Amino acid sequence: MKVALFGCGGQLGQSLAAVMRGAGMEVQAYGRGDADLADGAKVRATLLHLQPRIIINAAAYTAVDRAESDAAAAARINADAPGIMALAARELGALFVHYSTDYVFDGAAREPYDEDAPTAPLGVYGATKLAGENAVRSSGAAHLIVRTSWLYSNHGHNFLRTMLRLADERDELQVVDDQFGSPTYARLVAAATVRMLDAMADGAGWRIPLGGLYHMTCQGAVSWHGFAQRIMELSGRAARVRVTPISSAGYRAAARRPAYSVLSCDRLERCFGIRLPHWESALMECLERARGLA
Numbered sequence: 001m002k003v004a005l006f007g008c009g010g011q012l013g014q015s016l017a018a019v020m021r022g023a024g025m026e027v028q029a030y031g032r033g034d035a036d037l038a039d040g041a042k043v044r045a046t047l048l049h050l051q052p053r054i055i056i057n058a059a060a061y062t063a064v065d066r067a068e069s070d071a072a073a074a075a076r077i078n079a080d081a082p083g084i085m086a087l088a089a090r091e092l093g094a095l096f097v098h099y100s101t102d103y104v105f106d107g108a109a110r111e112p113y114d115e116d117a118p119t120a121p122l123g124v125y126g127a128t129k130l131a132g133e134n135a136v137r138s139s140g141a142a143h144l145i146v147r148t149s150w151l152y153s154n155h156g157h158n159f160l161r162t163m164l165r166l167a168d169e170r171d172e173l174q175v176v177d178d179q180f181g182s183p184t185y186a187r188l189v190a191a192a193t194v195r196m197l198d199a200m201a202d203g204a205g206w207r208i209p210l211g212g213l214y215h216m217t218c219q220g221a222v223s224w225h226g227f228a229q230r231i232m233e234l235s236g237r238a239a240r241v242r243v244t245p246i247s248s249a250g251y252r253a254a255a256r257r258p259a260y261s262v263l264s265c266d267r268l269e270r271c272f273g274i275r276l277p278h279w280e281s282a283l284m285e286c287l288e289r290a291r292g293l294a
């Protein structure tokens, strides 16, 4: 199975490359230097030349606050590029795998959002990611769109690594306690994606009815403050570092974020038999892997 992977330098892209190669898949991995998603013609030419059976897009404009003042660039990467890749996938008869976000929701709900819940992004990042989903859906390609949330891993830019770094510089961390979501270990999303690919394969074609939109996060929900507190406890820093709750208003970010963006992952379990672990055990696994214990 020849796979074209975009965004191989990101936290999910790195995990995907490692897990897929570990599973014996032939992966052609592209970073920004190999294929800039802002150059749609080059992305398309790259794909038509490679002729992959699977195209995976783990690249995105993920700077949520910067996107507010850089909307055109965010739209090119998050909305236009996935559409171009999906159209190339249709031409090639390839399966297109794309990732989206809990930020397509406004966070007004008080129970987990399922895939059919109405979307209402609060900011440019969420709006451009939603436009990307729609472009993939309307391409006519066999596809999987996986919405995930609060991704972290042992590499790249993420909340876990930021908290660990700041904890080594300060004795107090101020973290918002009025946004709730499901922290999700990128490596688990990568491994679950490979299981979905296996299930989708059907000889030379794809099990089209299994395709579509899926929510995929770790189980349970917590505030950023609660997540930070648990990171301190599990990494042995809780006695030295105080984690103080603040409100989102006190944090003053450029982009508004949903107050509650927990996703229901029942469809994923029903259709693929996949359920990611609780966020606390996933966090433990990630920290153990960093210490070389897993």
Ligand SMILES: NC(=O)c1ccc[n+]([C@@H]2O[C@H](COP(=O)([O-])OP(=O)(O)OC[C@H]3O[C@@H](n4cnc5c(N)ncnc54)[C@H](OP(=O)(O)O)[C@@H]3O)[C@@H](O)[C@H]2O)c1
Pocket (backbone or CB within 6 Å): 007, 008, 009, 010, 011, 012, 013, 031, 032, 033, 035, 036, 037, 038, 057, 058, 059, 060, 061, 062, 077, 099, 100, 101, 102, 129, 147, 148, 149, 150, 151, 152, 156, 157
């Ligand atoms: N991070 C989260 O909390 C989160 C939550 C929900 C959903 N998601 C979604 O999950 C997916 C993976 O996210 P992630 O956390 O792994 O993101 P990430 O670590 O920020 O990685 C994104 C990757 O995209 C690449 N990229 C950005 N602009 C590009 C361009 N113009 N051309 C080519 N590559 C470009 C980046 O390259 P550079 O390193 O060169 O910038 C980076 O390697 C994305 O679809 C994201 O929207 C993420």
